[in-house]
Amino acid sequence: MVSLKTDIGSISLEKPGIVASGIMDETGPSMVRMIESGAGAVVTKSVGLEPNAGHANPCFTEVTGGYVNAMGLPNPGIELFREEMEVAVPKGRIVGSIYGAGPDDFSRLAGRMEDYGACAVELNLSCPHAKGYGMEVGTDPAMVKAIVSAVKSAVSIPVWAKLTPNTHILGDIGMAVQDAGGDAVVAINTLKAMVICPEIGKPLLSNKFGGLSGAAVKPVGVRAVYDLRTVLDIPIIGVGGIENWRDAAEYIMAGACAFQVGSAIGTVGTDVFARINEGLSAFMEEYGYSSIADMTGVAHD
Amino acid sequence: MTDVVTIKEVVQECYDTKTFRFDWDADARPGQFIMVWIPGTDEIPMSISGIDGMEKSITVKAIGEATRRLHEFKAGDRLRIRGPYGNGYDLSRGELLIIGGGVGTASIMPAVTASGADTIIAARTHNDVILDGVAAEHARNLWIATDDGSRGFHGNAVQLMRGKVAERHYDCVIACGPEVMLWFTYQACKELGIDCQLSLERYMKCGAGVCGCCVMDDSRVCRDGPVFDMEKLAKLTEFGKSNRDACGRTVKFR
Numbered sequence: 001m002v003s004l005k006t007d008i009g010s011i012s013l014e015k016p017g018i019v020a021s022g023i024m025d026e027t028g029p030s031m032v033r034m035i036e037s038g039a040g041a042v043v044t045k046s047v048g049l050e051p052n053a054g055h056a057n058p059c060f061t062e063v064t065g066g067y068v069n070a071m072g073l074p075n076p077g078i079e080l081f082r083e084e085m086e087v088a089v090p091k092g093r094i095v096g097s098i099y100g101a102g103p104d105d106f107s108r109l110a111g112r113m114e115d116y117g118a119c120a121v122e123l124n125l126s127c128p129h130a131k132g133y134g135m136e137v138g139t140d141p142a143m144v145k146a147i148v149s150a151v152k153s154a155v156s157i158p159v160w161a162k163l164t165p166n167t168h169i170l171g172d173i174g175m176a177v178q179d180a181g182g183d184a185v186v187a188i189n190t191l192k193a194m195v196i197c198p199e200i201g202k203p204l205l206s207n208k209f210g211g212l213s214g215a216a217v218k219p220v221g222v223r224a225v226y227d228l229r230t231v232l233d234i235p236i237i238g239v240g241g242i243e244n245w246r247d248a249a250e251y252i253m254a255g256a257c258a259f260q261v262g263s264a265i266g267t268v269g270t271d272v273f274a275r276i277n278e279g280l281s282a283f284m285e286e287y288g289y290s291s292i293a294d295m296t297g298v299a300h301d
Numbered sequence: 302m303t304d305v306v307t308i309k310e311v312v313q314e315c316y317d318t319k320t321f322r323f324d325w326d327a328d329a330r331p332g333q334f335i336m337v338w339i340p341g342t343d344e345i346p347m348s349i350s351g352i353d354g355m356e357k358s359i360t361v362k363a364i365g366e367a368t369r370r371l372h373e374f375k376a377g378d379r380l381r382i383r384g385p386y387g388n389g390y391d392l393s394r395g396e397l398l399i400i401g402g403g404v405g406t407a408s409i410m411p412a413v414t415a416s417g418a419d420t421i422i423a424a425r426t427h428n429d430v431i432l433d434g435v436a437a438e439h440a441r442n443l444w445i446a447t448d449d450g451s452r453g454f455h456g457n458a459v460q461l462m463r464g465k466v467a468e469r470h471y472d473c474v475i476a477c478g479p480e481v482m483l484w485f486t487y488q489a490c491k492e493l494g495i496d497c498q499l500s501l502e503r504y505m506k507c508g509a510g511v512c513g514c515c516v517m518d519d520s521r522v523c524r525d526g527p528v529f530d531m532e533k534l535a536k537l538t539e540f541g542k543s544n545r546d547a548c549g550r551t552v553k554f555r
Contacts, residue, residue: 023511026549029519045513045549053547058336058344060507061383062302071512076549199305199379200340266511266524
């Protein structure tokens, strides 16, 4: 009998698909909707210390193979986010995504997310379009180590670090997370990108550049997970361009024990998790994999 | 998807509202919207106010920086648009009564031209009535309501609707306008036992069901709406009570 159950360190999920940060996770009821539509867990929108309106429009567009966005981390701030967590936490596993400028910000935010009942925190060390945050702090291994260490001392729930592909030292950053006691890495966030409208002669996004997500980034994500698996012992959660069970299987075979889906909630629909779960079960049945753990990393020699 | 279109014609509808017509080779249903980029200012959701084969239009009231800038656009100027987005109105629900309030009239106009159903256009004064010429051509009956009584029925859209429902049989009310008007339309329809389809508005960024900025309860206004029927409206606890600002903070109406 095939089981989709998976373990990410000390956390057990009934299903391996997780809603990626930033999509259908701004309100409590929308997170509940995703749990009910087949997600094993939901990562919240990235929340900071203060309310933030994000970047002005335009901050999103469709492109071939996905989306380019520069939302700029809009969120109501950690204080008000309590209300959303109160609705979502009783209904399923909620991972609190947080962003900050340094170890102190991250520690304070992580503590609040733990108070709110998050089963883990995901550190946003990878957003490519927020000045002073995200990728700007997440591409320095020393800073990553300092942040993860500080958060580990501040909370007792697992600490995940979401990594950027916009670096040539991904392995070093993954090692920094592991050395600091991080419980898992999440790879990847969006690829730094730009869209120019020829007829207008200007970049489309108000922030000029943003992040590419969707099917186009999947091979980059699979490669990143594969590389990280060769250097890390801690669990890896794969994310980037997953739209169907085949995409999910690629990430698992590259070394991920779970995966996240973001853009496909838009391109495929909110039933994307149910479809992936069904397809993955059928595949595992046919090819003799009895569990996600059986399939994890099989693409390595 | 995304396209650059050239404005063919600009029509002054009233002192603060203009219609922009352009050719756009996209299938659009009544009630859907597009995201319109006004370079240098903003990108905003706009209802499609006309669908005539290849020709589409938007009808824009100058109320903010972006819409005032858009009002400076002339025939020959280009717009980058994306869409069409949203679910649109279902015109197959029996005898329809269609109501447009203020600039919300833009959203219902393709439903009027496609169905020819009875139509109410409501506005503050006779100077604010828009698209009545188009409606008069297509609607079986067209009634105008103004708050100050300067044209047509003296009163609001919901008062006039109650009068018409008392006179004739309707199965479903389609409406777009200020949320307070829609809230009272919903209450009236519940009381009268008539189905309704109301087009709601919320702060939007992506338009495509991804970013979550326009979420009401568990529904995305851009993707699961903007049109919600009686059954779905009953589940929206924020409808008529509050919306969310750009940060996602709840802002109560009253």
